[in-house]
Amino acid sequence: MIISAHLGCLLLLATGLGLGAAIWALGLYLVRMLATTAIYHRLVTHGSYQAPRLVWWLGSIVAASAGQMGPSWWKSHHQQHHLHVDTAADPHTPLQPVGGWRGFWRSQLGWLLAPSFHPQHLPADVERDPVLRTIDRLHFLPVLALAGLSWQLGGLEWLAAFCLSTTLLFHGVASVNSVAHLVGEQPFCTGDASRNNRWVALVTLGEGWHNLHHGFQGSVRQGFTVENGQVRLLPDPTYRFICLLQACGWASRLRIPSHHALLARAS
Template identity: 45%
Template sequence: MHLMCIAVLWVGWSWFAVGVAAALYVLRMFAITAFYHRYFSHKTFKASRLVQGVFAAIGATSVQRGPLWWAAHHRHHHRVTDTAEDPHSPGQHGFWRSHMGWFLTPRGFRTRWEAIPDLRKFPELRFIDRFDILLPVLLAAGLFALGGWLEEAAPQLGTSAWQLLVWGFFISTVVLFHATVTINSLSHKFGSRRFDTRDDSRNNWMLALLTFGEGWHNNHHFFPGSARQGFRWWEVDLTWYGLKAMSWLGLVRDLKPVPAGLIRAARGRA
């Protein structure tokens, strides 16, 4: 994945290809933060089986494995945060292991089925989890085919099969991956601590912007049961805004808010 990004030196760039890469970053980041994290891992809102399946599939194109694997490991992380049992604690295991090395181990690569009894009953989710490489391959093939067609049908866009593949899939996916895992490696080291949690979680506004609200990590570890992670009005949480919009459209429902008492407590803290 990372090596293929170097191909940008040969395929060049176009506004169309960069726009596709940005759009796929936004769509897939939302699928990861809203559904893989706040829905599958924490059940902070409700959705129909169709909606959960669609966003499980979109999230799987991010090459962050399937929704069951993702949710199972995240639930385990919350149970053992920043202890020796936490597979991606930077305080326990260092930067590189917490950033990406942990899931390359046999223990990290397997799905913790015991942690997700509520999710493993869905055969479509088990299918996506078992064949998690299928949807990224289909996305890559689709982008390659689209780029090839546009090269002939709309040459004014300045794109090609290889250019759209490199920008739309490889560059977008690699940036998305590293943005997501900074929450493991950086948000337990850098930032402010509003709440005295039993872990090293931090609030980091830069990571919050990059990850659509996930950087308000100390807030999240203090109260993981809320669909909203930015507790103050100025704590930008794009995932929360997207979920609110989806609720107005009837696509999701019963968004769990931050309790009023926590909002008042947050006002009195940094």
């Protein structure tokens, strides 16, 4: 799917990108990035808040439409990342078994071409839900449906815009695995290479505050840092989106670390 999206970007050479198609690409990027960060990552994987099953199901369909695979696949690999962070058993660290540009390539895309692409163990809680299990196995259908809708709405140009949006989203999410383990600040003691990187936070709507995330995996808000002995808030659009869900009654019991806990982990 992702390789097809990359190749589909070549269509832009023939079609160009008009304003309508560009807005379509941007809208798809924002909505599907939020589904990936707020649903796949902060809800399904880390349980940093609670939500009705409908939010799990709809959010997972939207995240799957970004070519991010299914909820069981996503959670399984991400759990392995946290469990074995920056060791040889981490599925996508840029530091092992080799660093440099080869390590960067592996963490950005190459790891998806390895035999470990298929996870050994699927998360039991996701697998117990028949709807989530079905979305996981049929994860390619939402991608194809959205590609078809783009084609219907605006022909080849909008299909190319869909491919561009999907490709940029893929590299945005992947930059958390690569760049946010290489470049940035480490305001918290986490014992790994995770970093807070503002550019990654910008393109991932708040996921680039990755050093905080490795220190406080269950925190629904990742936009925290510590400066001069004081906790400072950082922009976190995904957290704002989850607050919006809460205001609508679709999210509850948001988990936030206390300032005392944040300061205790400060480096």
